[in-house]
Amino acid sequence: MGYMIAIVVKWDVKPEYADRFVELTADFTAATRAEPGCLWFDWSRSCDDPNEYVLVEAFRDDGAAAHVGSAHFATAMKTFGRYLVDRPRIISIQAPGDEWSRLGEIEMP
Numbered sequence: 001m002g003y004m005i006a007i008v009v010k011w012d013v014k015p016e017y018a019d020r021f022v023e024l025t026a027d028f029t030a031a032t033r034a035e036p037g038c039l040w041f042d043w044s045r046s047c048d049d050p051n052e053y054v055l056v057e058a059f060r061d062d063g064a065a066a067h068v069g070s071a072h073f074a075t076a077m078k079t080f081g082r083y084l085v086d087r088p089r090i091i092s093i094q095a096p097g098d099e100w101s102r103l104g105e106i107e108m109p
Contacts, residue, residue, distance in 0.1 A: 004039055005064040007092045009055040012085040018051045024083060031072035037063015039098055051085070060098050 013021045022029075022043055032041045039058040046052035059067055067073055 001096055002061050002098055003094055003096050004061070004098050005059045005092060006095050007055075007057045007059075007064070007090060009057070009091075010089045011053040011055065012088075013051050013053060013083055014085055015051055017083040021053055021083060025076070025080070028072055028076040028080075031070070032057070032067060035059075035063065035067055035070065037061065037066055039063075055088075058098075064092075 011021070017024060025043070029041060029043065032038055037060045039060055041057045042055070044054045044056070046054060
């Protein structure tokens with residue numbers, strides 16, 4: 001069995017860009033999702049803070065290294081700062097497998 005790199009990133013977006021942030025990052029998102037090692041790359045907007053976005057992403061094996069080395073990643077890192085209040089906060093872990101696990105504690109009918 002292989003492994004994945006699972007990453008969660010919180011982005012504090014300037015209020016004037018918050019409603020368009022998904023649009024502003026669309027090319028980067030599409031290019032990342034097209035990478036061979038990308039398992040998922042999903043943006044969500046916080047329910048509590050309309051200026052905060054959460055990116056949940058995962059890459060197969062060493063696909064994250066290829067992602068960080070890509071031209072679209074370099075471009076995003078040079079340009080996305082103009083939309084942000086501060087540097088994004090990140091959690092990155094290596095986990096076995098290549099898909100979501102099921103939450104066993106929840107009772108299903």
